[in-house]
Every structure is written in structure tokens, then in C-alpha cells.
Amino acid sequence: MCAGTQGKVRKKLSEKLGEDKIGTMFCLGHCYETSSFHYNGHNYSGNDIDQIDEIIKGKKTNTKNINSVSHATKSILMGENLSTVEKFKDLLSQILKKDKKETLQTITESNLCGRGGAGFPTGMKWNFCSQQKVKKKYVVCNADEGDSGAFSDRYLLEDQPLKVLFGMIVCGYIIGSDEGVLYIRGEYPKSIEIINRTINELKKLNLLGKDILGTDFSYDLYICIGQGAYICGEETALIASIEGRRAEVDVRPPYPTVEGLYKKPTVVNNVETLAAIPGILKHGAKSFSSIGNVKSAGTKLVCLDSLFKNPGVYEMDMGTPMKKIIYDIGGGFIKPVKALQVGGPLGGVIPIKEVEKLNLDFQEFAKAGFMLGHGSIVSIPEDFNMIKYIHHLFKFSAEESCGKCFPGRLGSYRGKEMFDQAINKTNKIPIKLLNELLITMQKGSLCALCGAIPLPIQNILKYFTDEFKTDINQEA
Amino acid sequence: MSKNISKLSGRKGLKDNLFKRMINTASKSKNGKEIKQLAEEYHVGMSTIHGAESFYEFLRPEHKEKKHGYVMEVHVCAQEHKVK
Numbered sequence: 001m002c003a004g005t006q007g008k009v010r011k012k013l014s015e016k017l018g019e020d021k022i023g024t025m026f027c028l029g030h031c032y033e034t035s036s037f038h039y040n041g042h043n044y045s046g047n048d049i050d051q052i053d054e055i056i057k058g059k060k061t062n063t064k065n066i067n068s069v070s071h072a073t074k075s076i077l078m079g080e081n082l083s084t085v086e087k088f089k090d091l092l093s094q095i096l097k098k099d100k101k102e103t104l105q106t107i108t109e110s111n112l113c114g115r116g117g118a119g120f121p122t123g124m125k126w127n128f129c130s131q132q133k134v135k136k137k138y139v140v141c142n143a144d145e146g147d148s149g150a151f152s153d154r155y156l157l158e159d160q161p162l163k164v165l166f167g168m169i170v171c172g173y174i175i176g177s178d179e180g181v182l183y184i185r186g187e188y189p190k191s192i193e194i195i196n197r198t199i200n201e202l203k204k205l206n207l208l209g210k211d212i213l214g215t216d217f218s219y220d221l222y223i224c225i226g227q228g229a230y231i232c233g234e235e236t237a238l239i240a241s242i243e244g245r246r247a248e249v250d251v252r253p254p255y256p257t258v259e260g261l262y263k264k265p266t267v268v269n270n271v272e273t274l275a276a277i278p279g280i281l282k283h284g285a286k287s288f289s290s291i292g293n294v295k296s297a298g299t300k301l302v303c304l305d306s307l308f309k310n311p312g313v314y315e316m317d318m319g320t321p322m323k324k325i326i327y328d329i330g331g332g333f334i335k336p337v338k339a340l341q342v343g344g345p346l347g348g349v350i351p352i353k354e355v356e357k358l359n360l361d362f363q364e365f366a367k368a369g370f371m372l373g374h375g376s377i378v379s380i381p382e383d384f385n386m387i388k389y390i391h392h393l394f395k396f397s398a399e400e401s402c403g404k405c406f407p408g409r410l411g412s413y414r415g416k417e418m419f420d421q422a423i424n425k426t427n428k429i430p431i432k433l434l435n436e437l438l439i440t441m442q443k444g445s446l447c448a449l450c451g452a453i454p455l456p457i458q459n460i461l462k463y464f465t466d467e468f469k470t471d472i473n474q475e476a
Numbered sequence: 477m478s479k480n481i482s483k484l485s486g487r488k489g490l491k492d493n494l495f496k497r498m499i500n501t502a503s504k505s506k507n508g509k510e511i512k513q514l515a516e517e518y519h520v521g522m523s524t525i526h527g528a529e530s531f532y533e534f535l536r537p538e539h540k541e542k543k544h545g546y547v548m549e550v551h552v553c554a555q556e557h558k559v560k
Contacts, residue, residue, distance in 0.1 A: 224493065
């Protein structure tokens with residue numbers, strides 16, 4: 001129910017289709033304009049619901065494009081690099097003539113770190129995989145962007161597909177792989193269509209397939225469509241899903257670079273990470289590494305939601321003050337906001353006064369007790385009840401947990417129950433028990449879903465307890 | 477167990493991907509016949525296919541057969557709470 005608009009959307013759809021015909025889907029990646037819904041294989045948002053009669057008759061509405069602007073010193077992700085297949089061909093033929101080690105060195109020296117949230121150095125990951133003495137290897141593009149407030153991967157898949165595919169091909173070339181797969185969430189039908197079309201175009205031009213550009217390098221790409229499981233954003237769950245298993249998280253090590261898809265060495269990279277590759281290779285490692293600092297280098301996409309005056313996706317230099325992003329780029333808010341949740345539901349909940357002190361930097365966020373994650377920003381209005389927000393977070397992890405580990409499976413439900421009772425006024429929040437539960441989940445969960453959900457809850461307990469101190473039982 | 481299933485699935489690999497086949501089967505299947513065939517073809521147990529199918533929201537029969545329009549799931553998006 002985007003920005004409180006979903007009630008209206010549901011009502012209108014129910015009137016036209018019948019209440020029993022209305023289902024629910026996960027985030028459709030339209031957080032910049034809200035009122036989103038999915039009908040007959042297409043996504044709609046904004047004022048589209050007012051044209052529901054025409055949509056049912058088969059008319060395609062002109063859903064607004066994502067507002068996207070680069071404010072980076074040198075645009076890597078949004079620029080004109082690779083905007084045509086001719087440019088794609090030129091750059092690829094240059095790379096295929098170069099020594100693989102030289103290309104890998106460039107990626108390593110750029111200090112590019114994974115943009116999915118974990119921040120692992122990309123060059124190091126590719127190097128680990130390239131060292132595996134196995135004939136069959138895979139490249140997986142993680143396009144299962146499910147974080148609320150995030151639509152940067154959707155932007156790249158739909159507006160910059162050549163950059164993403166180029167990154168996959170180069171990765172395949174370096175590690176010695178001949179097949180790759182894009183795992184794209186089913187909630188993004190347009191992304192699937194565009195990527196599929198682009199792959200077919202590249203195949204026709206011998207930029208994909210057998211003996212690319214007359215070399216002995218062959219590479220094929222496939223698409224795997226996600227079926228509505230948030231946990232598939234976690235790499236081992238994603239691999240399980242492609243294999244046709246339940247998307248349950250696996251214990252690591254072994255890491256996917258050693259034992260990944262079909263138990264073969266696999267590089268799993270996020271969409272944004274792969275899309276940065278052509279820009280780095282074209283402009284050189286230094287053009288990327290000189291922005292920001294060593295561990296948070298280059299440019300990063302940041303998504304601003306519909307409570308900003310200028311919602312959209314923006315390319316920013318790492319190290320940019322958050323104050324600039326919020327007020328100069330985002331234009332401030334359309335109504336009073338008390339906190340931002342940065343990095344999806346697992347990211348930190350940061351009071352406005354605290355976020356204004358930070359820069360766009362993975363380490364700086366972590367040091368302050370938050371998480372930059374994927375760089376999506378969801379605004380929490382001044383008048384919103386934080387007990388309900390914590391309840392929402394526990395409910396989210398309870399619904400989306402894969403159920404494999406006890407702290408995740410049971411902890412999420414026990415937390416949700418505590419806040420069910422607090423909202424219903426049947427019991428106060430047992431604060432000691434809650435803190436123990438959060439630590440157990442943090443330390444004992446198998447993956448970042450249930451292991452990181454305590455972070456925003458702890459942030460709220462630290463900064464906003466005054467709002468609900470009468471609802472807390474200090475003794476229990 | 478999962479290591480074995482991974483390797484069995486990997487025999488056909490991405491070209492004839494098991495997950496893709498499951499998606500196709502789930503959209504057509506009115507009885508267990510197709511699932512049995514799929515299990516035999518990939519040399520995995522029927523329970524493996526059933527278990528996986530039941531995990532994914534879009535593969536569940538109630539999602540496929542009853543629903544036409546979809547609104548965003550309440551629990552996923554924090555933004556639902558913005559305006560009371």
C-alpha cells in the first residue's frame with residue numbers, strides 16, 4: 001500500500017474484478033510514484049488506476065519513466081558509455097584482445113565492491129573463481145531486487161541493459177565461463193522483456209553465442225524468472241532457486257566461487273556491480289578508485305522515494321554528504337519526516353539529525369551503527385507510530401524467512417507476537433526479552449535477512465523509545 | 477541431499493532448466509501427472525518438486541488460478557504506512 005494509496009487501488013480493482021480476484025505481490029519497484037499494481041502481466045503506478053477500464057480492455061498506459069539523473073563527477077552507470085550495440089562491440093573487441101590478467105587487474109585496482117549490500121571486493125571475487133581448476137563455471141547476475149524503496153536495478157535492467165550484459169560477458173571471459181544466467185524477479189516483467197530482447201539482439205550480431213567476434217571465446221546467457229520469494233536476493237538461496245530447489249539459505253563456506261550453481265565455481269554479482277564494469281574498463285581503474293575512499297570507491301545509485309520532492313534514482317559519488325542528497329538533490333520532503341530507512345528493510349533506521357551528519361560511505365554508515373546496503377531510502381513521516389514500524393519489520397521477516405534456521409524462523413514470529421500484543425494493548429513490550437531475542441537473531445541466523453532485521457529495530461529502540469516508553473515493561 | 481539434487485539438476489543445466497520447467501508445469505498442471513514426469517526426467521523425487529513448488533508464491537495454485545489483479549503485499553513495503 002504505497003504511501004497509503006493502496007487502499008484506493010485495491011478498492012478500484014475490487015470493484016472492477018471482484019474482491020476474490022485480487023492477490024498480492026511484493027514490491028513492484030515503483031516507490032517513486034506509488035499506487036502501483038500488477039494486472040495481466042504488466043505493472044502500473046501513479047494515476048494509472050484511474051484508467052483501469054481501459055487497462056482491462058487491453059490499453060497500455062504510459063507509466064512514467066523513472067526520474068534518473070547523474071550527479072557524479074564522472075558518470076559510470078548512467079552515461080553514454082555503451083548506449084548502442086556499436087559501442088558495445090568496440091569495447092568488447094578491445095577487451096577480448098587484451099590479456100585477461102590485465103583486465104582483472106583493472107577491476108581489482110578500481111576498488112569496485114559489491115553493490116548488493118555485502119560490499120565484497122569484485123576483483124577479488126573474480127580472481128578466486130578464475131583460480132578454480134574446473135572446466136565448467138557460471139556467472140549469475142542477481143537481479144532479484146526486492147528491498148522496499150529500491151528501484152535502481154530495475155532502472156539499469158530497463159534503461160542500461162547493455163552495461164549489465166557487458167559486465168556478465170567480461171566476467172565470463174575472465175573466469176573462464178561459457179554460460180551465465182540473470183535471475184530477474186517476476187515482479188519486473190518489463191525488465192525481463194528488455195533483457196530478453198537485448199540478449200537476442202546481441203546473439204544476432206555475434207556478440208553472444210559461439211566464437212564471439214571471431215575469437216575462441218563462446219558465451220551464452222539465460223534468464224531465470226523469480227517466483228516471488230524475497231529470500232532469493234541472498235546468493236545461496238538464489239542458486240538453490242535456479243537449480244529448482246526450495247530457496248533455502250546454504251551454510252558458507254564453501255562460497256559460490258568454489259561451489260556455486262550446480263556445485264560448480266560461480267560468480268554471483270549484483271546488477272549495479274556488473275553495470276559498473278564497462279565504465280571502469282573504458283575510463284580506467286583510477287577514474288573509479290579516485291572517487292570516495294578505498295573501501296567505498298566510485299559512484300553509487302541512490303533511490304529516493306515518493307516523500308521526497310524530487311523522487312527518483314540518482315548516480316552520486318561515494319563520499320557525497322547525505323545532507324546534499326536529501327536537500328539539494330531530493331529537494332527535501334513533501335511532509336515532515338523524522339527518520340530514513342536506508343538500505344531496504346534490513347538497513348538502519350536513521351533519525352534525520354543523524355543522517356545529516358553522514359556521507360555516502362559504506363564504512364561510515366557501519367561505524368555509526370547503520371547500514372548503507374543497496375542505497376535505497378524510505379522516509380518515515382513524523383506522525384508515524386514506531387511500534388507499528390517495528391511490528392512491520394518483524395512481520396516482514398516472519399513472512400519472508402526461508403525457515404531454515406531457528407533464530408530466523410522462530411525469532412521473527414516471537415518478535416511479531418510481542419508487537420501484536422503491544423498494538424492490541426494486551427501486553428506491554430518485554431524489553432529485556434526483546435533485546436535477548438534481537439541478539440540471538442543477530443548472532444544465530446544463517447543469513448542477512450533474519451540476522452540483519454534486528455539492526456533497524458535496535459536503531460528505533462535507541463533513538464525513538466521516548467515515543468512509546470509507556471508501552472514498555474522494564475522488568476520483563 | 478541438496479548437493480545431490482544440485483548435481484542432478486545440473487545434468488541438464490541452464491539449457492533445460494529445472495526451475496523454468498517447474499514454472500511451466502505449475503501453470504498447466506491440474507493433476508500430479510506432469511510433476512511425476514518431471515521428477516522422473518530429472519531423476520529427483522516427486523517430493524523435491526512439490527517441496528520447491530510450495531515454497532514460491534507465484535507457483536501456488538491459489539496465486540495462479542484465482543487472482544487477476546495484484547496490489548503490493550502489505551508486509552513488504554514500508555511505504556504503505558506513510559499516510560494514515
